Amino acid sequence: MKILITEFMDQAAVESLKKQFDTNYDPTLVDRPDDMLVELKDYDAVIVRNRTQVTTALLQSAPMLKVVGRLGVGLDNIDLPACKAKNIEVIPATGANALAVAEYVIGTAMMLLRGTYRSSDAVAVGAWPRNALSNGREIGGKVLGIVGFGGIGQLTAKLAQGLGMRVVASDSMIAADALIWAENNVQFRTLDTLLAESDVVTLHIPLTTDTKNLIGQQRLAMMKPNAVLINTARGGVVDEAALAVVLKAKKLGGAALDVFETEPLKNGSGLADCPNLILTPHIAGVTAESNERVSSMIAARVSKFLLR
Numbered sequence: 001m002k003i004l005i006t007e008f009m010d011q012a013a014v015e016s017l018k019k020q021f022d023t024n025y026d027p028t029l030v031d032r033p034d035d036m037l038v039e040l041k042d043y044d045a046v047i048v049r050n051r052t053q054v055t056t057a058l059l060q061s062a063p064m065l066k067v068v069g070r071l072g073v074g075l076d077n078i079d080l081p082a083c084k085a086k087n088i089e090v091i092p093a094t095g096a097n098a099l100a101v102a103e104y105v106i107g108t109a110m111m112l113l114r115g116t117y118r119s120s121d122a123v124a125v126g127a128w129p130r131n132a133l134s135n136g137r138e139i140g141g142k143v144l145g146i147v148g149f150g151g152i153g154q155l156t157a158k159l160a161q162g163l164g165m166r167v168v169a170s171d172s173m174i175a176a177d178a179l180i181w182a183e184n185n186v187q188f189r190t191l192d193t194l195l196a197e198s199d200v201v202t203l204h205i206p207l208t209t210d211t212k213n214l215i216g217q218q219r220l221a222m223m224k225p226n227a228v229l230i231n232t233a234r235g236g237v238v239d240e241a242a243l244a245v246v247l248k249a250k251k252l253g254g255a256a257l258d259v260f261e262t263e264p265l266k267n268g269s270g271l272a273d274c275p276n277l278i279l280t281p282h283i284a285g286v287t288a289e290s291n292e293r294v295s296s297m298i299a300a301r302v303s304k305f306l307l308r
Contacts, residue, residue: 001306002064004040006030007049009071010295017299021045021306037061045302047071050282051263054078059086067091067305069298072285073152074234076207091301095151096293097285101204101232102156104258104284106163109144109200112228112254112276113137137226140164145198147191148205148233149174149184156202157186170194172210195222200230207234217242226253228276232284235260240271247274258284 002022005014006029017023024043029036030051040046040062047069048054054068059082067089068078075092083090111117114136119129144160146153146169157167168189174180176188191214195201201223205211215229216239223229229252231238240261246252254276263282271277 001044002042003045003047003302003306004029004043005047006036006052007047007071008291009047009298010292012292013295013299016296017303020303040065045069045306047298047302048077050074050077052077054083056082059083059088067302069302071294071298072097074206076234089305091298091305093294093297096297097287097290098152098155100287100290101152101285102159104232105156105202105230106139106159108230108256108278109202109228110139112230112256112278113139113142113200115254115276139200142166142199143168143197145169145189145194145201146186147171147194147201147203149180149186150204153202153204154180154184156204157184161185165200168194168197192219192222195219196224198227199224200228202230203233203237205233205237207236211237213237213239213242215239215243217245220246220252223252225251228252228254228256230256232258235263240269244270244274247277250275254278256280258282 003017005023005025008027009025014023014025029039037058040058042064043062044064045067046062046065049071054077056079059065065088068083070078070090070092073092073094075090078090080090116133116136119133122129140163142165144165144167146157146167149169149171153169157169160167167186169186170189170191181188189197214237220242238257243255247255256278258280259282265271271279
């Protein structure tokens with residue numbers, strides 16, 4: 001059996017697959033989609049991250065394909081109905097990168113609230129902006145609002161509570177009286193109430209027709225003027241143009257985006273000159289440790305599926 005890997009994967013996991021299967025590891029293939037379509041014609045499995053688009057056209061070019069392994073948890077780059085129609089199994093790395101994302105959220109929230117970590121260049125040349133940087137805020141005692149209370153949201157809540165934060169959460173798929181809230185010492189809120197109450201808002205929801213631009217002009221206006229917003233979920237959940245407007249008008253305390261509607265961002269993006277904005281290239285869930293966990297999980301699960 002043959003496996004094609006189109007994006008980066010931990011080398012130890014790649015080697016484990018090579019011992020069992022005819023495995024082609026080519027992390028540059030994601031940038032050569034035409035070559036990918038040709039290459040896939042006789043493969044039984046393909047392993048991807050978020051950049052490879054598993055479309056109907058790709059599936060049509062792979063008549064022998066039986067399984068798609070996803071090195072991550074988001075599935076919006078995979079045409080799930082088309083896979084189901086062709087009886088192709090889709091296997092995500094559920095839970096393997098949760099700690100990496102949760103730590104990113106907490107660390108980034110602390111940076112945004114404190115607001116003191118961009119002074120290195122000034123201090124290095126003799127400036128001393130001590131007074132200007134003395135009004136940063138502590139994370140202890142603040143309210144964290146979590147939108148989407150799955151595995152990542154629950155782990156983020158636990159880390160936040162360890163730092164003395166009070167946690168509220170909203171999830172359209174979980175009833176207000178579900179046991180999960182009390183079990184995690186988290187208070188349920190509707191989305192709009194959560195936005196108004198929270199000092200830090202973090203998003204952990206998929207991109208769907210219902211969540212497209214969920215956090216737009218109207219809901220950004222509901223947030224506290226000194227609150228911060230963090231999106232590690234999916235680009236398109238936050239209206240980037242509306243966010244730029246409120247940041248430039250100083251009607252929001254800060255924001256961090258790890259995901260964008262178009263990736264990479266286009267040159268000249270309206271986000272370029274926003275104050276107290278942290279932009280990272282879709283890496284919240286990618287660390288040395290999480291890459292090992294994600295890769296080994298997918299290698300094992302794809303192997304098990306092919307050898308069943």
